[in-house]
Amino acid sequence: MTDFIIRGINVDSDEEMRQLNELDEACAQDIYGASQKSTVDERRAALAPSAYQKTERFVAAVSEGDAERVVGIAICGMPLYENKKTAFIGLAVHPEYRGRGIGSALAERLKETAHAAGRTTLDSWGEIPADANADDSTLPVNLIARRLGMEKKNVAAQKTLDLPLPEGKLAQFEAQVTEKIGDYRLETWTDGIPENQLENYGILLRQLELDEPTGDHRNEAPEFSADRVREIREKQKAMGFRDVITVAFSPENEIAGQSEIIYNTNEGTSIGFQANTLVMPAHRGHALGLAMKVANHRKLEAVAPHIKVVVTGNSSLNTQMNAINEQFGYKVACQEIAFQS
Structure with a gap:
């Protein structure tokens, strides 16, 4: 002991x-x-x-x-x-x-x-091996959850993508989305979120919380004011993170979606994180999710060649994003169980 x-x-x-x-x-x-x-x-x-x-x-x-x-x-x-x-x-x-x-x-x-x-409610996530049975009562996370009076509510996966991507893969994706995105346009930001877009970005973050398939895992979606988004971004910057953010704008110049990868540049760092990807409900069906992820990876290869692995996480119920990530070549590194009391 x-x-x-x-x-x-x-x-x-x-x-x-x-x-x-x-x-x-x-x-x-x-x-x-x-x-x-x-x-x-x-x-x-x-x-x-x-x-x-x-x-x-x-x-x-x-x-x-x-x-x-x-x-x-x-x-x-x-x-x-x-x-x-x-x-x-x-x-x-x-x-x-x-x-x-x-x-x-x-x-x-x-x-x-x-x-x-x-x-009165405890909420947590616990990691288990990629090939484990989430209902195995002997898993350490399940033993701890039971002691705390928590139950399994959902299962997600943490996935990794090795970089750089195979030659020609991004070009292949670009050919797939060119016609589908129509008059939508993409912008990629590498110096943070412009001040005049903080409020719009907060709307995207709230929609992300509302849309994420969570099974029986229930929480109240936060409101993300411009001040709250600003605090998040300032903290990330202080933590050494840089970002690549691609946003989609509709023909009417409405912000329609975003995809974000964060990373740092300290010597020895080899990992980056796909923070989120979202398309607003009114703008779905134009391959914007795939288009934004492709644009992000183009830029990431240019500005952060030291990043050799990107990590993302998705609920097992998020079939749309899981399908996109499978196209990219993401592989499951571990599963995550969502617990609540």
């Missing part, structure tokens, strides 16, 4: 931020075979408070000689404007320290924290 303690995160400690970066890298390598490098200041920015959510954070630490080593992290996010009775919880344990009770202890601390704050 490993001796460990659970305590609050010391955001003022550069050493603790460095160890949290190492924990993040180890977990990413374990799942995706790739990771991103973050600086101490970027990790601190990731833990910074938000005007839209109260967050409590904990670490699990073990003794190594006269020093501590952080081997686990747990986060309890409590929205302030929607889902006011829900706590969104998540945890991660270093691959070398799993199976020693650390995850269970972190989960119990999260449950106590949520209940003390008057949050």
Whole structure:
């Protein structure tokens, strides 16, 4: 049995931020075979408070000689404007320290924290191997969920795409969408979202929340004001992320959809993240989703050739996006189970 303690995160400690970066890298390598490098200041920015959510954070630490080593992290996010009775919880344990009770202890601390704050619903996602049976009661995530009184509500998949894409693949996709998009036009942004588009982008983000097939997983979709979108973007920038965003505009110049990839440029980073792709309901049927993803990958290859793997996540119920991702060549890295109490 490993001796460990659970305590609050010391955001003022550069050493603790460095160890949290190492924990993040180890977990990413374990799942995706790739990771991103973050600086101490970027990790601190990731833990910074938000005007839209109260967050409590904990670490699990073990003794190594006269020093501590952080081997686990747990986060309890409590929205302030929607889902006011829900706590969104998540945890991660270093691959070398799993199976020693650390995850269970972190989960119990999260449950106590949520209940003390008057949050009656727990909401979380748990990763399982790509070939696992999500109903297997012996899986660690299912054991922890049962202890917390949570049930499976949906199953999704985290998928990876190796880059660069095979020669000619993007040109093949472009030929498929050229006629279908008609008079719609695409713009690709690499310097963030223009100030005059923040409100429109917020409408897209809310629609994304409304449209995502979630099975029995139920939450209230947030409202994304221009200020809220601005806070999200400023935090991403402070965390070291850059982005490639392609948006579609209708012939009437209405914003019709978006697709976004985020990544950082720190030496040693090899992974990027497909954040989201959405086409507004009134503008579907013109292959805009595929067109925007193609434009994004064109630009990503040009501005970030160091990115060798892109990660995306989709509900198993999202047949349209799963079909597009299959065309690109995404492969399942792991499954994710959505739990709620």
